[in-house]
Amino acid sequence: MNIKIREMTIDDLKTxxxxxxxxxxxxxxxxxxxxxxxxxxxxxxxxxLNEEIVGFIGIHIICDEANLMNIVVNKKFRNQKIGSKLLDYILGFCEIKNLSTITLEVSIKNSYAIELYKKFDFEILGKRKGYYNGTDALIMTKYFDI
Ligand SMILES: CC(C)(COP(=O)(O)OP(=O)(O)OC[C@H]1O[C@@H](n2cnc3c(N)ncnc32)[C@H](O)[C@@H]1OP(=O)(O)O)[C@@H](O)C(=O)NCCC(=O)NCCS
Incomplete structure (x- = not known):
């Protein structure tokens, strides 16, 4: 599968x-x-993929820390490693920027995403009670070697 990753533009929002x-x-x-x-x-x-946007990922950077805002793959294309490619790309981007950590919140019910993050060595550091409309969120962080 020939997936290309590039920066999102305002034009992409129209699509x-x-x-x-x-x-x-x-x-x-x-x-x-x-x-x-x-x-x-x-x-x-x-x-x-073939000029179609099949997923996207975004981070905020504050000082030397990134916060993963979202990662999502088109429902038709899930479980084909596109999420892994996006996450791998963003982790490389964080390393180029010399960041020390990347942190995210994920619903305790979102087992696919939790598994994905664990595969990329994110650690569970805590929990936010009721963060998603009453459902708890895990706080997961990955440390970069700096
Ligand atoms: C989470 C998400 C981005 C993963 O993207 P994806 O392209 O489907 O993920 P990948 O194919 O790269 O899978 C990576 C790992 O995630 C887990 N996983 C993903 N989909 C899975 C499924 N349907 N069943 C079981 N495990 C799954 C597996 O551990 C998988 O690794 P493996 O293939 O080696 O077993 C995608 O499911 C999605 O868009 N979900 C909705 C948005 C969302 O919840 N984002 C996270 C917000 S915190």
Missing amino acids: LSSILTTQFDDFWNISILESELKNDNTFYFVAV
């Missing part, structure tokens, strides 16, 4: 807006993505 809620899960919001792209501390990348 994504028509498919975001139907093909990527209904909790992603195009106006949030739009404001994310205007933020200088925010970096978003898309995974492209």
